[in-house]
Amino acid sequence: MDWDHLAEQSSDQLFAGWLRLLFQKSPALPSRLASQHRGGTAPVTDVSEFTTGACNICCIVTFADGFRVLVRFPILGRSRFRTEKTRHEIAVMRFLSRQTTLPVPRVLGAGRWGCGPYLVMTVVEGTLLSQRLRDPAVDAPRRNPQVSDADLERAYRAMAQIVLELSKPTFSSIGALVEEPRGWRVAPRPLTLNMNELVRVGNLPPGIFAEKTFGTARAYFEELATQQQLHLQHQRNDAVKDEADCRKKYLARCLFRKIARELYEAQPGPFRLYCDDLRPSNVLVSGPEWTTTGVIDWEYTYVAPAEFTYTAPWWLLFESPEAWETDLQAFLPRFTPRLRLFCHVLRACETEQIQQGTLHDADRLSGRMAQSMDSGVFWFCLAARKSFLFDEIYWTFLDPRYFGPGSLEDRVALLSAEELVELERLVPVKVQQAREKRLEEHLSFDELVEL
Structure with a gap:
């Protein structure tokens, strides 16, 4: 969208x-x-x-x-x-x-x-890792062709150590951290980068999101599926092209919620810290070995389903997922070799830490990350976290995997009676909104400043 x-x-x-x-x-x-x-x-x-x-x-x-x-x-x-x-x-x-x-x-x-x-x-002193890797000849964040494979491995090693360290603390619920006299507790809701973007460029009402923590991964994934539905319902402009487009987008969101409910059982954690925007541009390094001197910008970090930690990192190409949208199929041949290299580097870091006694063998991430592409968990988690990429990811990777071949009419047959009623209500509303080209104001300026 x-x-x-x-x-x-x-x-x-x-x-x-x-x-x-x-x-x-x-x-x-x-x-x-x-x-x-x-x-x-x-x-x-x-x-x-x-x-x-x-x-x-x-x-x-x-x-x-x-x-x-x-x-x-x-x-x-x-x-x-x-x-x-x-x-x-x-x-x-x-x-x-x-x-x-x-x-x-x-x-x-x-x-x-x-x-x-x-x-x-x-x-924090140091040079941004992204600056050491970036091609200065282009505006887009692409790897400098002068960066050697050895330098790329150094960069991946720095990131692997950060990812491992972030994965070690575990928690019993999903949400944001709060410090109390007796220690740390997961108390407020998880505030995500996607929530910010849904309000900023989707114009969703800021108060529309759930105000609670989550005790199971299934409950949280259902909440993320609900956010995808809210996105379609509340974004007035540039949301749908016509009736057919609206039906297809509504179908994708209903079926994604069905996947979330069937893929995850209502089991407790443990859950792990996850930063929505962790990437090389948030890491400072120094020296010829690219030693990490600091990790910055920890906004939109929260306790999340372990699946977020276990999926392949989206930043391996030093591009944002939004840069893949033009051709997701062409993305895989570029991404797969980088994932192999990162998992190789990560596995070596894991082995070192296991030998040092700072990591348990059961907590290795490399195998899970490598499998996340084949299992589809990578695409499921990315679709859950990226509302403006949701439709492309769903129809390219998730729908064929979970529902097999079939037409849109076949997919409609999978909807519940309540979902069918909502579909017929929603389509004319969205088409009318597209014609009106109007922006709803949800908050006054003073309220925006206070938020």
């Missing part, structure tokens, strides 16, 4: 207006926040230019004694659950710094300014 172009325009307008307000307050604002949370008497000597990412805008504040901090502001318009996102990320970074060996920034403080939340943390 395409982005709602009117929702995207609205998000861009929010960003532009918010950015003007931030620039009016800067550099005094980041300087004041850095001094407030760093403490001490050293004055600020420099505030860098802002660097804009997908969800945040940041600057580095330098003090007279050489100490540097990063001041980060979640972007209004691009980030739609800014307060919740920041709170969850702080909890995750504190957990990882105390419970794992991952090098993460130290949180110095957080709060709110006039137009939203902010976060102050230590600066």
Whole structure:
């Protein structure tokens, strides 16, 4: 499904207006926040230019004694659950710094300014792993042809060690982490990157998602299937082309929910931490051996079904899944050799850690990741997490696997009586919405700022 172009325009307008307000307050604002949370008497000597990412805008504040901090502001318009996102990320970074060996920034403080939340943390030195790998001749994130196979292995080794360390803590429910006096608990809902995108460029109402944790993988996958249904119901523009397209998209979502219910039994965890956006551009390295010096940007990290951890990493080609959409079949010949190499490197890292006593043989990931392509779990989990790629993934990989050959009429016969009634209700509504080309406003500006 395409982005709602009117929702995207609205998000861009929010960003532009918010950015003007931030620039009016800067550099005094980041300087004041850095001094407030760093403490001490050293004055600020420099505030860098802002660097804009997908969800945040940041600057580095330098003090007279050489100490540097990063001041980060979640972007209004691009980030739609800014307060919740920041709170969850702080909890995750504190957990990882105390419970794992991952090098993460130290949180110095957080709060709110006039137009939203902010976060102050230590600066991690190093070069982004993605910069060492990226081809500077193209805008797209593609591997530099000058990067040797040995360098690619070094990069994969750095990522393999991070993935392994993140997989070690286990939990009994699915959701976000919260720190309490007695330790850590899974309490709020899991906030995902996909939820953010559904609101940002699908224009779903922010309050539409479930506000709870989940005790089984099946329950959570059913929730993700529900989110796919909500996407079709609530995105008004660029959602369907005509009646036939609407029927096909509705069918895919009903049948995906059927797969989720039949594929997973209602069994408890353990569940593991998963970061929706973990990739080489979030990893800093140094030296000829590409030693990891820091892992940054832990937003949209939550306790998830173990299947997310067990699937092949989507970032192996150093592209986002959205870059595959033009031809998913052509993706496999490019991806498969990279997966073999990564699993080889990961297996070696696992063996080293097993010998050191820091990993159990039963907790190896490499075999599961290799099997996830053949079993279809890779595509099932990706479809569950990527609403704007859902239809392409479902009809290319999931429908033939789980339901075999057949026509759309054959698939309609698999629907329940309630689903058939909803299908006939939904189709004319979506076709009418496509004609109207109208954007619904769910929140006032003040409510957006507070969210």
